[in-house]
Amino acid sequence: MQSFIDKFRYNAKRASLVQSRIKALERMGHVDEVVNDPDYKFEFPTPDDRPGPPIISFSDASFGYPGGPILFKNLNFGIDLDSRIAMVGPNGIGKSTILKLIAGELQPSSGTVFRSAKVRIAVFSQHHVDGLDLSSNPLLYMMRCFPGVPEQKLRAHLGSFGVTGNLALQPMYTLSGFGCSGGTNSRPCFVPRRDSHG
Incomplete structure (x- = not known):
């Protein structure tokens, strides 16, 4: 108009x-x-040493938080490299708890959860911003997560998510989404994690 x-x-x-x-x-x-956000291309490198099946397995695993009810009992399943899983259910049913058990953040009350030593697990939590130092900048965050990786390589990775030039040096709270009420912008958090559970 x-x-x-x-x-x-x-x-x-x-x-x-x-x-x-x-x-x-x-x-x-x-x-x-x-303003249209640019398209992002996620690349997950193929590991050199692929683990054999199952990479994760639950054997008669039960879990309940202390003082609370048992959320599930005698859970048995396995996850292979070609597994695709969707977790659907009402709030409070235990979806996040199962994911935390898979990641090794929680231990079962009884039974076992096996994670192959060759598997690296990374979690993109629904509350991911809570764990960030928003006064830091994306480049420093990456440097802390990946010591020894050249700055140019870290900047290139951040750039693939639209965090380019001086944006990589700005405090995260100044980046789009972090200072707003409501939802948060996840772009600066989509970085590879070096956490290894198992």
């Missing part, structure tokens, strides 16, 4: 159309320009 107004503002034949569009814009109020 604004481009029409700019184009024909001084055209006498279209003056009434321009005026009606100006009034329509005033009624709408200010609308922020739509």
